[in-house]
Amino acid sequence: MASKNERVNPEVQSQSLRRKKIMKYSLYAAAFVVFQTIVITSFALTVMRIKNPKFRLRNTVVEDIVYSSNTSTTSFGMRIHAEVTVENTNFGNFTFENSTVTFAYGGNTVGEVFIARARARARSIRKIDVMVDVSSNNVSSNSNLGSELNSGRLMLTSHGRLNGRVQVMKLIKKRKSAQMNCTMGVNLMEREIEDLNCK
Ligand SMILES: *[C@@H]1O[C@H](CO)[C@@H](O)[C@H](O)[C@H]1NC(C)=O
Numbered sequence: 064m065a066s067k068n069e070r071v072n073p074e075v076q077s078q079s080l081r082r083k084k085i086m087k088y089s090l091y092a093a094a095f096v097v098f099q100t101i102v103i104t105s106f107a108l109t110v111m112r113i114k115n116p117k118f119r120l121r122n123t124v125v126e127d128i129v130y131s132s133n134t135s136t137t138s139f140g141m142r143i144h145a146e147v148t149v150e151n152t153n154f155g156n157f158t159f160e161n162s163t164v165t166f167a168y169g170g171n172t173v174g175e176v177f178i179a180r181a182r183a184r185a186r187s188i189r190k191i192d193v194m195v196d197v198s199s200n201n202v203s204s205n206s207n208l209g210s211e212l213n214s215g216r217l218m219l220t221s222h223g224r225l226n227g228r229v230q231v232m233k234l235i236k237k238r239k240s241a242q243m244n245c246t247m248g249v250n251l252m253e254r255e256i257e258d259l260n261c262k
Pocket residue numbers: 130131132133134135136
C-alpha cells in the first residue's frame with residue numbers, strides 16, 4: 064500500500080528524494096573526513112616526524128704508520144684519512160654547528176679533527192673528507208698498550224656529536240643532534256683498519 068501511495072503522492076516522493084540526497088552528501092562528507100584524516104596522519108607520521116641524523120665514519124685509509132714496543136718505548140703514530148658521513152633522513156635540511164671528532168685509545172685522546180659547520184640536505188648523506196694525525200703521546204704508560212702492539216692489532220674508538228637543527232618547510236624547526244660512536248681495529252702489519260663499527 065505504501066509503495067502505491069509514494070508513487071501517487073508527489074509530496075511523499077520529493078521527501079524521499081530529499082532524504083536520499085541528504086544521505087548521499089552525508090556519505091560524501093564522511094568519506095572526505097576519513098580521507099583527510101588519512102592524509103594528515105600519514106603526513107604527521109612521515110614528514111613531521113623528525114629524527115636525529117646519523118653521524119658515522121667510513122672509507123678509512125691508514126698511512127705513515129709507526130710503532131714500537133720494546134723495554135724502553137711503547138708508542139704508535141699514524142695518519143688516518145677517512146670519510147665522515149652525516150645521514151639526514153628527514154624531509155628538511157639539518158644545519159649543524161662546528162664540532163670535533165675525537166679518536167681515542169683506551170679512553171685517552173690520541174687525535175682530533177675539526178668538523179666545520181655545514182648543512183646536510185633533506186633526505187641525503189653529506190660526506191666530509193677528514194685527515195687526522197694519531198699519536199700515543201697522551202696515552203698513560205700503565206696501559207696494556209705494549210701487549211696490544213705486540214699482538215699486531217690496536218683498538219681505537221672515535222666519538223663526536225653534531226648539534227644543530229632540522230627545518231621542515233620553513234615552519235618547523237627542531238633542535239637535533241647526531242652522535243658518532245665507532246670502534247675499529249688497526250691491523251699493524253697490513254696497515255689498514257678492520258672491523259670499523261659505528262653505532
Ligand atoms: C725501542 O724502539 C725505539 C723505536 O723503534 C728505538 O729507537 C729504540 O732504540 C728501541 N730500544 C731498545 C732498547 O730496543
